[in-house]
Every structure is written in structure tokens, then in C-alpha cells.
Amino acid sequence: MQAQLRDSLGIDFPMAAFYRSPTIATLADGRHEDMIERALADAAEPFTIEHAAPALADSAEAAPIRTMLLTGASGFLGIYLLHALCGRLDEVVCLQRCASAAAGLAVLQDKAREAGLAIDFSRVEVIPADLAAPQLGFDTPRWRQLAAEVDAILHCGAFVHHLHSYEEMKRANVGGTEALLRLALTQRQKPFCFISTLSVGEMLAGAVRIDEHVSNARPLLDNGYLLTKWVGEQRVAECARRFGLPAVVARPGNITGDSRTGFSNFAHNHFWLFNKGCLQLGAYPETAREVEMMPVDLLAGALTAVALQPRTGIRTVNLNNPLALTQRQWFAALAACGLRADPQAVASWQRRLADLEPSNGLALIRDFYTGDLSVAPLPVDQIGTLTELARHGMDLSVDYGALIQLYVGYLRDAGFLDPVSETVAS
């Protein structure tokens, strides 16, 4: 529709404006809410709860974690978390959008099959729930029962989309996180792990590096999804501070395919759509951007290790890959697999975005690349994260050479990358 309007009427508008406009009239009007101000206002409202449970340190021994509540198990990362948790716990309670527990379980079984994961489903209980609903959609008896049943919470579920407005995503991403924090503080405290994203640390006023702590610096990026994650981080930090809740803010970077099979969510994945588009153009923009890849299975193992070792207070773990490639190194590695794209000056490359074929990987995400691409990546603090993972015998580094070959092979087999047509340079 965006391309049709441009061609037939000469009207151009960013895709994000379309997503943020509930009607054609609001799109034509061109006025939009100030999402940053809305997020700041929400974060400034104090978190409310009646009868918060006492801090674990003040009560008797913290219960060992036998039952974990997991959200987002049907998602790309979530099914790997379910796999990792089922290998270590008696029970995983999955809160899921589904018509019935049986229907939800069938979805998880399908997702596990697709990913090639052997999950012991006798340890899985599915409970229909909606992150966007008040109290997650539970009545009070069910809420209290759940609060008594689970020992810890791993909150992975989210409305993940980079174009919708803050207001649109707030109910699931902010409201859902607040409801789960209330659950964590009901009856007895339950350690809480919130999956955020590294990009939150990147978009803050005055940021010169991505720290291993939650900052209340002003967010600067007008991106609804990231703003909901920023408010989520603020809420988790507030609950740790006010109630002594043991909490982790875990920030993955670029989540990529399984390091053993290559399995990935390529069809909806921004990273792969960008690279496919560049290969189709035979050119990529020469920028200082870097490529960092964290295989989903490795990430799930690291998240599980961190979530199962709660400590008093809040800790922030930056779970990107410590190794990053320059664009040149990345495209050289793809070229070694027979996939060719050459560097091109940013302005010339951007001009080509105006006439993309609809089949080009960049067609849907074009608007992310029409602005200033000169921003250099920020260094990421990870010393605390890596030290903690080393204590669990875990190392986040990977052999990129082997990984890239595996991914390319998988994506070719899946028909996403065509080795013949995409090696033709323009």
C-alpha cells in the first residue's frame, strides 16, 4: 500500500506513521503522540501494589526454585527457554495466549518439533493468559493459586514489533510486566527475570557505553517497542529498590539461529531481512555498524543459568556476543559462502531504496535505513555478566566462521537465500 500510494498519488510517508495512525484521517493529519513523553510519564507514576510480600532476606529461607513461571514460551527464544528449563526443573508453568490449556500445549509441541527440541512435556503446565489483560486475565482465586504455586518468574513474552506505537504496545509490554511484578510480590517474593533488549541501553541521553545497570536517563529514540522495554526496566528496578525483590534485567542483543542446526525465525527477522536485501541489491551501505550474533540455544542456556541463581537486589546482564564483526568482515564471510554484496557509499545505497522490488528483503524495513546511518555502535559493558556466566562454566563466544556457514546452509535449504540469483551484483 505504501508503494502504491507513492506510485499513484506521489504521497510518501514512513511505514511507522502508518502503523501509528488508527485511521486515514489521523495519517493525513500527520500529528502523532509524543511517545517519549508518554513513556516518561508512565515511568514517573509510582508502581502500586496492595500488601507486598516481605523481602526474601527478611523472611525465612528463600524457597529453592522448583517451579518456574515462563511467559512467551511459544516465541522464538521462549521455546528454547522452555527446553533449557525443563532440563533443570520439576515444572514450568507457561502463561500463554490460547483458547485452552490443551490448545496451548499443542502449539508448544509444534514449536518444539519445528525447532528440533526434545522437551519433556510432562513437566509443562500451560495456563491460558493474556499479558495485555488486567491481572493477566485471571480472577482472584486463580491469581492467588498461581502466586502460591510458582517459585520464580522468567518474563520473556512481549509484543515484539518496531513500528507500532508506544500506546499500542503498552498494555502487553508495560501492563504485562507490572502484573507479573505484582504476582512476584504476592504472598511470598519470587525472583524475577525480565528479558529486555540491549538497544534500551543504547538509546539513552548522554550514553557513551551500554552499562550493566538500569539507568533512568531520558530515552531519546521514538520507538514504541523500545520505550515499552525502557519502562519495563524502570519498573523492575523500582520493585527491587522498594521491596527488595531479587531481580535480573537481561538484555540480549541480536538473537540468531540455533548453533547446532541453524534453525531461526528468518522470515520475520530484521537482521536477516536487511542482509537478504543487501545481497539482492549486490551492495551494502559502508557504515561503522557491527554484526554481533548470539545463537538462541546459547542465549537460552545463559538466561536459564542467571534466572536460576537469584541474588538480592537488581543485576543487569548484557547478553550480546562479546565478539563483533565489521560490515566488511561480515560480508567477506558471506562472500566466502558464495553470497556477494559490495560496499557502497551510504548516500548512493540509500537512493536505491526508493525503487526496491517488493520481493527485496529491505522492502518492509526500508524506513529504518533512509535516515542517518553514521551512528557508531557503543561499547558494551559485560564484565559482570561474563564473570557470572564463567562461574557456571559458560562462555558466550562462538566460532563465527563455522556459524556463518551453518546459517547460510540452513537459509539456502529453507529457500530464503537463493545462491544463484543473489550472487548477481547489480
Ligand SMILES: NC(=O)c1ccc[n+]([C@@H]2O[C@H](COP(=O)([O-])OP(=O)(O)OC[C@H]3O[C@@H](n4cnc5c(N)ncnc54)[C@H](OP(=O)(O)O)[C@@H]3O)[C@@H](O)[C@H]2O)c1
Ligand atoms: N529477537 C531478538 O533479536 C530480540 C533481541 C533482544 C530482546 N528480545 C526480547 O526477547 C523476548 C523474546 O523475543 P522473540 O524474538 O522470541 O519474540 P517472539 O518470537 O515474537 O515471541 C514473543 C512471545 O510473546 C508472546 N506474547 C506476545 N503478546 C502476548 C500477550 N498479549 N499475551 C501473552 N503472550 C504474548 C507471544 O505469544 P503468541 O505465540 O501468542 O504470539 C510469543 O510467545 C522478547 O521479550 C523480546 O523483546 C528479542
